[in-house]
Amino acid sequence: MAIELRNVSLRVGAETHIYETSLSLEPGQFNILLGTTLSGKTSLMRLMAGLEKPSSGTLWANGEEVTGVPVQKRSVAMVYQAFINYPSFSVYDNIASPLKVARLPKNEIDARVRKFADLLQLTPMLERLPAELSGGQQQRTALARALVKGAELVLLDEPLANLDYKLREELRDELPKMFADTGATVVYATSEPLEALMLGGYTATLNEGRVIQFGKTSSIYRHPENLESARVFSDPPVNIAAIEKRGDTAYLNNSVSWNVPPELAAMPDGYYKIGLRPHHLSPDGAGVEVEGEVQISEISGSESIVRVIVEGNNWVSEAHGIHSYEFGQNASFFFDSSRCMYFDANEMLIETRV
C-alpha cells in the first residue's frame, strides 16, 4: 500500500507531538523511523494507522484520502514492543484468531496459519502455549498474528526491544526477508541506529516531533543533510567540535590543524563545526593527532568504545580490538581528516567530494 502524509500535524492540548510533516511511502517498501524516546515515532505510526486523527493535514492510501477513516476499516496491522499473545490459546489459535474474527472458512484459516507459521519458523511449536516458548518465539507468534491478516500496511513499534540481543540479531536478519515475501509496506520504529542499518530499506530520522530527513538508509547515514540528522543516526554519538577555518586550514585549537577540502576552503573564514563518526577516531594509526583524557573504555566483544575528552569536547573512539585505559589517563587519538563532515553556522552539511 502506498501511504502519504500531506502536511500532517498532531497537537494534544497545548503540546505539539508532531510538527507539520509530509512523507510518502511506496508500496512494498521497508521504512524505518529512527529517533530517541519521545521523538514522535509512535505518534507518527498511530497517525498512519488511523488510531490518531491529525490536527491538520491529510492522509492518503493508494491515492485515496483516508483521513479520519478508523483503523478497523483499513488494511493495517500494528505490533508493539510488549508482545501480546492470548496465554490460554495455542500458538496455532493465537495466529488464527484474527481470521476467526473475520469469519474465514476453516480450510482457508488453516492454510494461512501454516504459511505464516512456516515463514516465521513456528511450525514445530504450533501446539504449544505462549508460556512454553522463548521470548523470540513469543514475539514471532505476535508477528505472525499481525501478518496473517494480509494487511497491506504493517506498523512495528520497536518490536525487538524486549528481546536478548542475540535474538534481536537473528530477527533483524529475518524480518526484511519475511516482509519481502508478503509485499506489505512496513514501517518499523527503532531508537537504535545500528538496527536501522541492519534492516536497510528507507529511513526517516526524527527528533522532537519533526522528521528531519527521509531517504535510503545508507545514504541518510553517509550524507546527513544537517548535524541533527547525523546526531540521530549515530550510536555511539557522532563526535562534534567547533573549528575555526582560515584559508584552507581548519584549527581545532592552536596545536591541532589540518587542510580542508576545496569546497570549504572557498567559503568565508570563520567558525564551522565538524562531525566525525566514532569509528573514524582511532587509538592508533595516522592522520591528525589529538590528545584526550579517557573517561572509560567499554568493550563489546571485538571492539572497544573509548569515551574521551578532546579539547573540551566529549568524544568517542570506536576501535577494533581490546584497548584498556585507566580512568583519567591521557592518550593520543588519530583521525583521517578526509572523514570529517563539515557543517555551517546553521548546522547544515557542506557538501564535499571525498
Add this chain to the structure above:
Amino acid sequence: MSRIEFKDVRHAYPPAAGQTPVYALKEVSQVWEDGGAYALLGPSGCGKTTLLNIISGLLTPSEGSILFDGREVTQLPTTERHIAQVFQFPVVYDTMTVFDNLAFPLRNRGMPEPRVRERVVEIAAMLDLSDRLKQRAAGLTADGKQKISLGRGLVREDVNAILFDEPLTVIDPHLKWQLRSKLKELHQQIGVTMIYVTHDQVEALTFADQVVVMHDGAVVQVGSPIDLFNKPKHTFVGYFIGSPGMNVLPCKLEQGQPVFANNLLSSGYPVDTDLSGKLEIGIRPEFVSFCDDGIPVQIEKVEDLGRYQVVTVKHEAEQIKMLVGEDQEIPAISPQIEFDPDNLRIYCDDWAVEPQNA
C-alpha cells in the same frame, strides 16, 4: 569482603507431580576471588539468576556447598551472609529523602549517626548525588532512583560481596555508559567483590575482569574479555560473544588439520586426528577475507553497517558471515574466501580441541 567458593553446586526447582527434576543449574564449581569484578553472562533461562540467588542465600541449592573464606554458609539465611544486592528495578522509599534512603541499610544495623552521615556523604559524592540529599526520592527520574539503589548496595562496608542483577535495564540507553563507568570506577575505589548479572555482552565485558559465560544451566567458560573473543572454549561462547557471532562449520580431520568442503585448511595448531564426535571449525567473521585462491563462494547478502559491511556468503549448503571494511570492494566475479589460520579453532562436540602438545 571474602572469597566465595562453589563446590559441586547443583540446583533443581521442585518438579511437577510425576516428573523428573530438571536441573536449572548443572554442576558448578567456581571460585570468586576476594575483590574481583565478575560478570555472569548468558541468555534468559541459562541459570544465571539461580546462581546469584544461591550466593545471596535466597535459594538453598539441592546439592553442593558454598563457602565464604573457607567457611561453609550453604544453610545460612540471607541476613547472616552480609551480601548487598541491587535489582533490575529501583527499590527506594519514595517518601524518604535521598539521604534517608542511603542511610537506611546502616541505621537498620544500628550504626551510630555520625558515622552514618559520614558514609552517606561519601557514597553520595561517588554517585554525584551530593546536591540531591535533601530531596525526596519520589521526584527523581528512573535512573536517579536506580542510582539510589546502587548507593544502598554500596553503602555498607561490612558486606562480603555486592550482587547486581541486570541493574541498568531501566536506564535510558544514552545514560547507560555513564553508570557503567561509574560502577567500574567504584569497584576500583572500594575493592569489594562484585558480581554482575546480565545478558548484554557490552555490560559484561566492560564491567568485569573475569566473565563467567553460562549456557543451559552450566558454566561454559570463565575468562577475560580478550580470551572470550579470541579463544572461545565452547561454540556457544563463540556465538554469544561478538556480533555477528563466530561461524561454526562442519569439518573432517586429515593429518591433524581440518578439511572443510574438500579444502585442507591450516588451523595454526595440529590436533589428534582420531577424535570422534561432531567435528567443526570455528572462525569469526573478522577473520574471513576475500582472496584469489581459496574456497569458492556465492554472495548472498551485503549489509552496510556504516563502519563495516557484513557479507553473507554460501559454500554449498553452508552459510558464512564475514566482516569487510567500509571502503572495501566486494568481488563481483567468482569470489573466493580464506580463513586466518591463527584464528581458526577446532571443536569436537561443541568443545574446543586443544593443541596436541599442550
